Every structure is written in structure tokens, then in C-alpha cells.
Amino acid sequence: MSRTAQELTPPWLLAALGLVATAGIAAACWTAGHVHPDDSLLTVARFLHVAFLVVGLGAVLAVDWFAVLWLTGKRPLSGVLDTAVALQTPIWAGLGGLVVSGLFLRPDLHSPLTLVKLGLVVAVTLNGLWAHRLGQLLAAHRSTAVPRRLLVRSGLAAAVSQTGWWGACLIGFLNSQS
DSSP states (O other), X not given: OOHHHHHSOOHHHHHHHHHHHHHHHHHHHHHXXXXXXXXXXXXXXXXXXXXXXXXXHHHHHHHHHHHHHHHTTSSOHHHHHHHHHHHHHHHHHHHHHHHHHHTTSOOOTTOHHHHXXXXXXXXXXXXXXXXXXXXXXXXXXXXXXXXXXXXXHHHXXXXXXXXXXXXXXXXXXXXXXX
């Protein structure tokens, strides 16, 4: 077995994490239907929700910005990979914090728009696990050319990430206006 293959997170573990994360989001939705925050808790939850959005989306944007710099030849691939590894914690903390703070925002779980937002959250979560795997595969090419197929898969993961984060943000904004 090659050294790179030994360093990859096993697919079964990524699948298990995906199932646990999806179940956690489903549990959060169920819990949200049974939580009745007062106005002061709702205010705190709104602030925390925005703070976690800044942390999570900000970290995602930083990683993707470094990827753009790499694609334009202004930074080495190692810079993207090092940034992605360093920012995994704030990305996941932001996403988890959004789910937990969202429990207290009185989400309308019967609204099609809210259900789309929850679908985007699940997509971002599962895509994040896939992006972690792609980062590990890219690490084998720190000093060599990245195969086109891996580059395309990485670009698709970035597109799903941006679409999911910004889509959920937009829907959250629209829901807050009604």
C-alpha cells in the first residue's frame, strides 16, 4: 500500500460521519420544533447565528480564495492545502454552531424555503466531508501536476460549497424578513 493510500481517511469513516452528521441535523430539526425560546433567547440565538456564519463562511471563503490564487499561478498548491487544513476547525465549528443556534430561531419546518435551506445545510455538510477527502488526494500532488479529473472534482466541490453556503444564507435572510 502506498504511503498516500495509508494517509487517506477510510471511506467507511467518511460515510459514518456523513450519517452521524445528517442524523444530527435531523435531530436538531426535531428539537427545534419542541423549543420555544423567549425573546431574549431569540435575540442571543440571532447574534450567535450571524457570528457562526461569519466564522464558517469566512473560513470557506479564505480556502476558496487561496484556491483561486493557486489556479491563477499566484500561490503554490501547498498554500491552499495548508490553509484548508488550518481552517477546517473554524469551518466545522461555524457549521455546527449554525445548526445549534438555528434550534432557537423558531424555524418554520413546514415552509418549502426552509426545507430547501436544510437540504443545503446537509449538502454542505456531506460536501465538506468529500472536500476533506479531495484535499487528501490533492496532497499527493504538492509538487506535481494535478490530474484533470481531480481538478474537476475539486472545482465541483467548491461550487457545491459556495452554492450551499450562499444559498442557505440567502434563504435565512429571506426567512428573517417574513
